[in-house]
Amino acid sequence: MTVAFYIAGAVAVIATLLVVTRRSTIHALLYLVVSLFAVAVVFYTLGAPFVAALEVIVYAGAIIVLFLFTVMLLNIGGEAGPDARRRLRPASWIGPGVLAAVLLVGLVAIIASGANARVGGRAVEPREVGVALYGPYAIGVELASTLLLAALIGARHLGQRRREPDGR
């Protein structure tokens, strides 16, 4: 189990690096799928099979497919032009680098505080996840659903056909 955890972790890191550095949009998207798979395996080894399954269904199975759909529809899947190459200059790495460093500090602080889960511990049943979501975390669920509803209405508004002035 521990070996699987470290292999999956390494795959996730490498795949994510490849996502950032690929010039072809579709190839980058596929490495993102690999990265999400690896994260799902990490969740599984940490004793969260339900979250692992949802990770694959929701992220790999729906969200990235939507990205893929958009990329195919706009026909921007091939090699990126000189514009994107300019954006990959070393100087443009500073901003994301600083943000990532801040995250890294936070991560190290959490690990140092000793609040880490064990690999191969007790698996959390789907039922327990449900009970937790609709018990102590009910407010979070409600907030997320409100946000999603707002996004839905917004998408409906932006997506509707513009009416002609004479009311057609």
Added chain:
Amino acid sequence: MSEAACHALGLAGFGALATAAWATVLYDLVIVLVVLVGVLSIAAGLTWFERRLLSFFQDRLGPNRVGPAGLLQPLADMVKMFFKEDWIPPFADPALFVLAPAIIIVSVLLAFVVVPVTGSFVIADLNIGLLFFLAMSSLGVYSVALAGWSSASKYSVIGGLRAAAQMMSYEVFMGLALTGVVLLSGSFDLNRIVAGQRGLWYVVPQLPGFLVFLLAGFAEMRRIPFDLVEAESELVAGYRTEYSGMKSGMFLVGEYLGMTLISALIVTIYFGGWLGPGLPGFVWFLIKIFIFIAFFILVRATLPRPRYDQLMDLGWKILLPLCLVNLAVTGAIILAVQR
């Protein structure tokens, strides 16, 4: 008891344990092999079965020359496909072009891992079995979409686009239809879902859910009437226009594997799986699966293909509300009974 005797006993116990572990591993491997060979043979046999059955429905004979009743036709077809030129178009993305047919086979075969043939004859009895199936079936869309995109021809791309939208949409209805069964059985575990149907098959209390799942199944395996991703009257062959030889053959096998998988799941989830009087469990399981496969072929021989916007309208305007009402009513009844 002397210490030496204890030691010897402990060693013997350890030896027995190790042997038992090896036996389990061996047994698991046997199950994997039987399922793999069985499923692939069914998929290959279906190429013959579908053509013969279609011919029967259409008052023709069908392939009956190779072997007894044409039974060796799949073998002849396979040999033919292997000897065809394995061609990658110069304008295609070669890596993805090769990867795409592999994805469909792998994702469908992996989904068979959680299907219980009998109560104990299952590769992995996961407590998230149903979710695992949904995860694997949602990966199938990559195969079709990537095949369309990497072929870089307009028919393929349109086929791939249609596939991405269609399969992603119907995945939603499929998941929502299954939640009704999860509510009734109280588990994602396919074995427990089958065990929960000892008195009554779930198709009776979950009839709307079953109908939605059936329609979503048609869309997920891209068969007539929902085969708009390869509608030959408008898109040549859709996403697989540029494919030839065994790569094209793998899409074909993938389609038959998908048909077997959806039939197996319909049987497991709504028609009591291996449960049945008299005959052994796996026989009942196979009989039920073949009834549904024959039904899918009958539908292919019968129904015309709708327009693409009609397909999407059916999904989002009829099936989605139907699923949600089914879910709400099922939940309400369960709550009322528990009170």
